[in-house]
Amino acid sequence: MLTIYKNKKDIPSDKEYVELNDLYFNMNTSSLLDERAKSIIEAIDSSEQISKYKIRSRFNGDVLNIDKLSSGCKTVLNVLYNPEKVFCLKECGENALDVLFGFEKGAVYSDYPIIPFDFEKVAVFSDGEIKVIDDYEELKEWWSNAD
Amino acid sequence: MQTKPVVMEKFHIVHTSFVVDLSFTNNITILMGYSGVGKTAVFSFIQECMSIDKRILCINFIDYQKNIGEILEQTSGKLIVIDDADVLLDSDARKHISLDEKNQYLIIGRNPADLFATKENIFELVSTSVGEHTVFTIQPYL
Numbered sequence A: 001m002l003t004i005y006k007n008k009k010d011i012p013s014d015k016e017y018v019e020l021n022d023l024y025f026n027m028n029t030s031s032l033l034d035e036r037a038k039s040i041i042e043a044i045d046s047s048e049q050i051s052k053y054k055i056r057s058r059f060n061g062d063v064l065n066i067d068k069l070s071s072g073c074k075t076v077l078n079v080l081y082n083p084e085k086v087f088c089l090k091e092c093g094e095n096a097l098d099v100l101f102g103f104e105k106g107a108v109y110s111d112y113p114i115i116p117f118d119f120e121k122v123a124v125f126s127d128g129e130i131k132v133i134d135d136y137e138e139l140k141e142w143w144s145n146a147d
Numbered sequence B: 001m002q003t004k005p006v007v008m009e010k011f012h013i014v015h016t017s018f019v020v021d022l023s024f025t026n027n028i029t030i031l032m033g034y035s036g037v038g039k040t041a042v043f044s045f046i047q048e049c050m051s052i053d054k055r056i057l058c059i060n061f062i063d064y065q066k067n068i069g070e071i072l073e074q075t076s077g078k079l080i081v082i083d084d085a086d087v088l089l090d091s092d093a094r095k096h097i098s099l100d101e102k103n104q105y106l107i108i109g110r111n112p113a114d115l116f117a118t119k120e121n122i123f124e125l126v127s128t129s130v131g132e133h134t135v136f137t138i139q140p141y142l
Helices: A021-027 A035-045 A071-081 A094-100 A136-144 B039-051 B068-073 B091-099
Strands: A003-005 A048-051 A054-056 A063-065 A086-088 A107-109 A122-126 A129-133 B010-015 B018-023 B028-032 B056-059 B079-082 B104-108 B122-130 B133-140
Touching (some): A021 A071, A035 A071, A071 A094, B010 B039, B039 B079
Parallel strands (some): A003 A122, B079 B104
Antiparallel strands (some): A048 A054, A122 A129, B010 B018
16 A cells, blocks of 8 residues: 655655656656556546657647656656655645555655545554554544654 | 735736636635646746746746745746745745735645635636637636
8 A cells, every 4th residue: 555654754764755756757757657557647637648658638639748747647657656765745636646545555755634535545654653544534633743 | 815916917828729818816826726637738838938028937846956935035026936836835935925025926736835825815727628729717726
């Protein structure tokens, strides 16, 4: 399941933290995309991935470079293809969060709560302890409390 | 927070088949909403206007290494458009924006913390197909 950090100091030193999701996607993740990306791009950006580096715009059908995906979609793809790293969560809209919080692995960071209305369970990490939360209010409380 | 726009009440630009037609009712407009609705595309169209309209200053993740607070303090008489705001704006920059009477702001982000924002400040992007064109406007989020 997705792991959430709320303090940067809790991110293990062997895990890289990535704040600029746009840039990381353009420079790294874009080259890793495979069939798994298609449904995510469709679900979040309502765009069709027509080849590894091309999408069809939801607005006018233009063929665009994949760097035109939204920051939220790029964040979700960054997490999917780089589960060993920790990515900033702050640029995800509700539709991106819905997808992200269903992941079986991956990690994100935000110092304030960003929670979709529906999620099954996530792992939260603070002060060296990890625990599983499956309730919206409990997750909000954990995230809102300063350690 | 209800304050009148100090730089412009309307912004209109055409970029090929895209039309951006924004009406500002407040000095700070926070643009939030779902991922993939075109917020960053609109930012790029407005950014293009920096070359012909001195009243516009655009900031995004390209400016990550810069001192954003210092840029804001040294700027006057501009519509400052900030994409990736949730990553770029720290608490001090947000407080400066909330009290800034010299500039107007269009902030693309979902975290209104420290901006002293009320529902009057919060908007979402709407796109409408009109013939061959896609027209982007904003409407109150709440």
